Amino acid sequence: MAEVTFRIERFNPETDSEPHWEDYTFEPKPGSTLLDCMNHIKWYMDGTLTYRMSCRSAICGSCAMKVNGGGQLVCNAQLDDHLGCHVEDDRLITVEPLGTFPVIKDLVTDFTPFWERMHAVEPYVKGTDYEDGDKETRMSPDDFSKIDPASTCIACGACYSECVSFDMDKKFLGPAALAKAQRIVHDTRDHETQERVERLSEEGGMWDCSHCFACVQACPKPVKPLYRILELRREADKLGVHDNNGSRHARAFVDIIEESGWLDEAKLPLKSVGSLQEIMTDLVPMGIKMWLKNKYRPNPFHLLPGMHHPEVPKMNEVTKIIEKTKHSHQK
Ligand code: FES
Incomplete structure (x- = not known):
């Protein structure tokens, strides 16, 4: 096999003021995983390289780290699948620590923020009572299938590395913790479903995900956190937990399109916030700023009750799609 260069981000807090790149070029064995290559570098080229691995x-x-810009487990990633990603050199692989968590040394990051969020969702079954001396509280295969994907999470943190919302807002619980929350919310043995869904609907919870799908791509298991978050939202809708901006926003989205087929961006924020105070303190200043920068030119007449864009052509098709979607959500 031809030579490959691993360009690895190095940082030793005891000697470095800034992270820097170091290159390691060698000829890997055919069929190597990325972790095999990392081990080759550590065992035969530079014993100071620091990263985590076990199983x-x-x-x-x-062993999650960022390879060629994306978070993933290096032990189940084939080297061959990662060649050809860099235009300047198709035998180059770049390796960095997971994004968003503080770096301790080289590729080892501090997982404290990750575990704090996992603990915050209380990821254990509560309130189960054992009747008639039963030792088990059983669950049907159908019920288990609802929590099966989230149960496969191995807490690698690759999803946080890619999460745009977590990067912007450290109050956000984040993909893995919300997937874990869904696993407990849909566990038929748990007796606190309503309370959990209410708490998860607060700021930093299920509604703060921005649907970038990066967690779905980064997740090495079938967890696919965004889909679990969407399941939580459906559960919130089913349980009538609507008194929050996220839920109002989702419902406003559908209502506005139902009116005329257009998504009227001017109405969306007005219908999403819960109080006049929020409109005055948050929306009006932001709207004025956007107006002045020419980023937002709503027709003020469309904001009046009963006034909206002229209907889109084939409005009946739009209505059919909305009805079908509502119907499938009720199932
Ligand atoms: S070494 Fe355990 S998941 Fe990669």
Whole structure:
């Protein structure tokens, strides 16, 4: 096999003021995983390189790092699948620590923020009572299938590395913690579903995900956190937990399109916030700023009750899609 260069971000807080790149060029064995290559570098080229690994079987979740710009487990990633990503050199692989968490050394990051969020969702079944001396509280295969994907999370943190919302807002619980929350919310043995869904609907919860899908791409398991977050939102809708901006925003989206087929961006924020105070303190100043920068030119008449854009052509098709979607959500 031809030579490959691993360009690895290095940082030693005891000696470096800034992270820097170091290159390691060698000829890997055919069929190597990325972790095999990292181990080759550490064992035969530079023993100071620091990273986490344990099981080498995609089970322990410790070897997640950023490869060619994306978070993933290196133990179940084939080297061959990662060649050809860099235009300047198709035999180059770049490796960085996971994004968003503070770096301790080289590729080892501080997972404290991750575990704080996991603990915050209380990821354990509560309130189960054991009747008639039963030792088990059983669950049907159908019920288990609802929590099966989230149960496969190995807490590797790759999803946080890519999460745009977590990057912008550290109050956000984030993808893995919300997936874990869905796993408990839909666990038929748990007796606190309503309370959990109410708490998860607060600021930093299920409604603060911005649907960038990056977690779905980064997740090495079938968890696919965004889909679990959408399941939480459907549960919130089913349980009538609507008194929050996220839920109002989702419902306003549908209502506005139902009126004329257009998504009237001027009405959306007005219908999403819960109080006049929020309109005055948050929306009006932002609207004026956007108006002045020519980023927002709503027709003020469309804001009046009963006034909206002229209907889109084939409005009946739009109505059919909305009805079908509503119907499938009620199932
Ligand atoms: S070493 Fe355990 S998941 Fe990669």
